[in-house]
Amino acid sequence: MDRLEQSLQEHFGWSSFRAGQRPVVEAVLAGRDALAVLPTGGGKSLCYQLPALVRGGLVVVISPLVALMEDQVLQLQRRGIAAACLHAGLAPDRRRKALSALRDESLRLLYLAPERLQGEATRQMLENHSSEGRLVALAVDEAHCISAWGHDFRPDYRRLGQIRSLCPGVPMLALSATAAPRVRADIIRLLDLRSPSVQVSSARRSNLRYAMRRRPRDPMPMVLEALKASRGATLIYARTRRSVERWAERLQEQEIPATPYHAGLDPEARQLALTQFLDQERPVLVATVAFGMGVDRGDVGLVLHLDLPSTPEGYLQESGRAGRDGLPADCLVLFSPGDRTSLGWAMQAGARGEISADERSRLDLAQQQLRRMEAVAEGEMCREQALLLTVGELVQPCGRCDRCTATPDRRDWSTQAQTLLEHLAEKDGTDLRRLGERLALVEPGRNERWTWLARRLVQEELIRESDDGVQRLYLRDSGRRFLDDPWPLDYAA
Structure with a gap:
């Protein structure tokens, strides 16, 4: 030695x-x-x-x-x-x-x-x-x-x-x-x-199981199910301080001793929450994403995001708090298509008044990163493979995530894609929300499904989306070629 x-x-x-x-x-x-x-x-x-x-x-x-x-x-x-x-x-x-x-x-x-x-x-x-x-x-x-x-x-x-x-x-x-x-x-x-x-070194963590699921109106049953199946400590990420407090209270009402942690707490409360997370046998901590960087607890068995993370790279770090002891651990994201819109507007709202060209470039980049994270969540590729591609690492499918282990019910969406692209060709630059509303008139009650399909076509590079947070959509040349000569678009919705 x-x-x-x-x-x-x-x-x-x-x-x-x-x-x-x-x-x-x-x-x-x-x-x-x-x-x-x-x-x-x-x-x-x-x-x-x-x-x-x-x-x-x-x-x-x-x-x-x-x-x-x-x-x-x-x-x-x-x-x-x-x-x-x-x-x-x-x-x-x-x-x-x-x-x-x-x-x-x-x-x-x-x-x-x-x-x-x-x-x-x-x-x-x-x-x-x-x-x-x-x-x-x-x-x-x-x-x-x-x-x-x-x-x-x-x-x-x-x-x-x-x-x-x-x-x-x-x-x-x-x-x-x-x-x-x-x-x-x-x-x-x-x-x-x-x-x-x-x-x-490779960012691949062979003991982590990634899963991303659509968040229902009340995700509490999903949260309780994930907590019941987890081992050791649990770290739950929520986007805002208010959401952190609310979820900690809701879990406490379910007799789960959840502790809130965010920057709005006084230093003594933050220190107590951190100490409890490190010392208790099976703690549940609800925190904003500012928590967790550098926290050294090995037996975190579940990292649960209650909202869509803002970037794939950030999610790799946040989910990486799980399974540091080398044992199997779960990383679950509960997301809604609305998360993308609310996050995008929040980014724009943070830049008040006149902003520099450098700040505008940074905001545009943040929108692009958010779009990449949504593509990971909505896409059909292996979760780990998709995440690691964002940091320049090419790996084989993990065989552990929800995409690798599922047998999805796939269907051809080319007919609906034609309808959407035709509407966009008539009015280029329509924002995503209004396009969904217009198409819902064609198929009543399916606004969310149309906006989901529009996002998939952005990922397929048939449509271009603006980076200003407004989510304006523009038909690409590839989209026009699709209208002239459609090809199958098999997705699992």
């Missing part, structure tokens, strides 16, 4: 490294920049935690979420490792302890939000530690946030490249669970990584 394996065993109780970890650790210890794209549950955090312990110095970790910081600090402290975080919601006594440990050089890991790097005190601390040789590395967690092509773009991450000038000789490590080639290129460029060691 060499020095690294001894440290791994001593501090974390592991007998060997997981795939992809060791090359990253060795690069950092050799003073090289590195980019690590390891799947959720692949042990990304160890890639910067171990170098701090081997060198006996400080690693500063840039993290986008308080939940991530708090969870990792709690886990490290339980292992007897000196770690702390600094954020706006920190209690005064914890802040004093963190700053004291930083001054006496006993701290090994310090977690910071990206905006804190703009403060003069933080920048001076980095310069001092760097010049005195006490700074082992700078780690940027969730590094995809720096790229407009990433699924969780954060403007504050754009300025992180500036810290290179403060700590020119300190290796920088960028980490993410998912990053398509374009996102990886952005990370390297915007963080000014210098000839980095790049480690990219």
Whole structure:
């Protein structure tokens, strides 16, 4: 057993490294920049935690979420490792302890939000530690946030490249669970990584079973069925704080001890919810998607989304909280065709007043990503295969998901497609809702079915959809060719 394996065993109780970890650790210890794209549950955090312990110095970790910081600090402290975080919601006594440990050089890991790097005190601390040789590395967690092509773009991450000038000789490590080639290129460029060691592991998780089902008017029976079949902990994602509170209350009424978690809770309530999720035998936690990044509980047997996720890459990370112990786990999405419209309008509503060309481009991209997620949910391809294609990974069908194990009732939709395309040819640029209403006059009561078919034809690239959130539809040349010479369109509705 060499020095690294001894440290791994001593501090974390592991007998060997997981795939992809060791090359990253060795690069950092050799003073090289590195980019690590390891799947959720692949042990990304160890890639910067171990170098701090081997060198006996400080690693500063840039993290986008308080939940991530708090969870990792709690886990490290339980292992007897000196770690702390600094954020706006920190209690005064914890802040004093963190700053004291930083001054006496006993701290090994310090977690910071990206905006804190703009403060003069933080920048001076980095310069001092760097010049005195006490700074082992700078780690940027969730590094995809720096790229407009990433699924969780954060403007504050754009300025992180500036810290290179403060700590020119300190290796920088960028980490993410998912990053398509374009996102990886952005990370390297915007963080000014210098000839980095790049480690990219497959995002495939062979123990996860993906399923996506249409959400009925009241999805409670489906939720209870999924909870009954699950093992260990359950993480339920809802889109809004209000929905989180409502679902926690509804589950409590069913005598299920569900705990809500969202950014609107006070720090003590959030900490209590996190502690309960980590410590209880079979906890059920209802949270917004901000929760879960970096949470280290291995036996999550069910990750349930109550709404359509906004991006495939984000869903890979969120669902990746399941089955980190390697045992079978379920990932279920309950979605409605209306989710796509409400999410799209919410994105547009977030950009108030005049917006820059860069912001418009980012919003258009968000609409495209949302459309890709809807294609995964509505499409007939293997769920895992469709999800991994979005991050540039081609795999064979998994054989485990609901698509692979189902025997769908398929039918030819070419006649209905002709009707829809003919209506669109008469009035190009009609928005999806109005087109559905017009076609419902042809076949009363089938508005939802027509909008579903329109979305399928967008996926078939017979129709083009605008990226402005209005969902205007335009006939493509391929759609006109279909009208001239139709071919079978076999779908399972």
